[in-house]
Amino acid sequence: MSGISTALGEIRSTLPQGVELVAVSKFHPADAVREAYDAGQRIFGESRINELCDKITALPDDIQWHFIGHLQTNKVRRLVGTRRIALIESIDSERLLRLVDEESARAGIVSRVLLQVHVAREETKFGFLPDEMLDFFRRRAFDSLKATHICGIMGMASNTDDTTRVAADFRLIADIKKQIDALCPDLRGFDILSMGMSHDYQLAVEAGSTHVRIGTAIFGERR
Ligand SMILES: *Cc1c(COP(=O)(O)O)cnc(C)c1O
Numbered sequence: 001m002s003g004i005s006t007a008l009g010e011i012r013s014t015l016p017q018g019v020e021l022v023a024v025s026k027f028h029p030a031d032a033v034r035e036a037y038d039a040g041q042r043i044f045g046e047s048r049i050n051e052l053c054d055k056i057t058a059l060p061d062d063i064q065w066h067f068i069g070h071l072q073t074n075k076v077r078r079l080v081g082t083r084r085i086a087l088i089e090s091i092d093s094e095r096l097l098r099l100v101d102e103e104s105a106r107a108g109i110v111s112r113v114l115l116q117v118h119v120a121r122e123e124t125k126f127g128f129l130p131d132e133m134l135d136f137f138r139r140r141a142f143d144s145l146k147a148t149h150i151c152g153i154m155g156m157a158s159n160t161d162d163t164t165r166v167a168a169d170f171r172l173i174a175d176i177k178k179q180i181d182a183l184c185p186d187l188r189g190f191d192i193l194s195m196g197m198s199h200d201y202q203l204a205v206e207a208g209s210t211h212v213r214i215g216t217a218i219f220g221e222r223r
Helices: 001-012 031-036 049-058 073-081 095-108 130-138 163-183 201-206
Strands: 022-026 043-046 064-067 083-090 111-117 148-155 192-194 211-214
Touching: 001 031, 001 083, 031 049, 043 049, 049 073, 049 201, 073 083, 073 095, 083 095, 083 148, 095 111, 095 148, 095 163, 095 201, 111 130, 130 163, 163 192, 192 201, 201 211
Parallel strands: 022 043, 022 211, 043 064, 064 083, 083 111, 111 148, 148 192
Antiparallel strands: none
16 A cells, blocks of 8 residues: 555544545646545645646546635636536635635536634734624625635644644634524535644544545645
8 A cells, every 4th residue: 555545544544434535636646636536535625727737638537626724816817717626615805705706607617615714823924804794794795706616624733742732723613603604504524624734634523524634644845
């Protein structure tokens, strides 16, 4: 067995039933994705458009591609235009959401997306602030979307060894999801709580994550 399939097996054995594994293959070659695919993995996460498009061409059609990186507005048409993205996890502003909606309508598809919430202090500057996200749902700003379905939220914990802090960040993200559920009880298909990476996914799962995004622990260090 290769290192990739062994790692996949080990990680899967630790995930509770119903928690989906997104194998983050960014910066790793298509051969590595193929190895994971042959070991039964079907959901892969990528963060750069060119690399993703190359892999879409090179790899089987039943792969579910998740886009997890910062999406620049000038790349939206190309991404949506592939018609191959199962989930855009990293919608980090209302402006980007509107753009994805427009391009999806133009392409004649419905895009499935997650809104990214920003709770970690220093890490990434991207994402809705918690209050901003709650306000978005309080205003029912999703009602006017034509071709986009918001399937849940995505977040990252602070990048620190302080597990108390990391666990608190995950609980906060999970709590924001619950607050949205309470604000909009009629939301349908708003089920995904995507949080947890190689070094912290166990804590994320304990806090209620439904999707963990794991790269390094499967594929090794990125080059
Ligand atoms: C790269 C990345 C991951 C995977 O990180 P690992 O530490 O390699 O598991 C998960 N989520 C996002 C948003 C990423 O950019």
